[in-house]
Amino acid sequence: MFRQMRRFKQEISKEECIDILINEKRGVLSVIGDDGYPYGIPLNHYYDKNENCIYFHGAKEGHKIDAIKNNNKVSYCVFEKGIKRENHWSYDVRSVIVFGKAHFIEDIDECIKISSALWWKFGTDKNELEEEIKHSASRVLCIKVEIEHMTGKKVNES
8 A cells, every 4th residue: 555665775663763753843744735736734743652643733724624624644754954974065864754644633621632742842831831721722723643654764965
């Protein structure tokens, strides 16, 4: 169903893929948008290691939401900033591509739990988190991507 990686010698382990998903803050979610055009949107994410899924949060309406309603198959790409090779201009970069099905989570308590997990990936102030929940929780929709296939690779930019 999913293709094998063509450049298999550059493939990284599942553990390295998970490490990237846990530690990197942003990626690009790709959906099938209006009139069949691909639509990619940069998002921050939270990877849940226990459930092997990725969570996003955002508004309850928009292009991304409409696209997922029409076709819930998505891909999500995350990559590191890379490590510069000594005495060379290029970087070694690891990336992960996830394929899965997106589902909306509309339960407010579950959305608060997910949004809080996302918050702690970026923030450190519990009071700020509580203020965000107080002012924004009713307007948030969370998206869960159940991972069906994941690959990662390490490449040199040169």
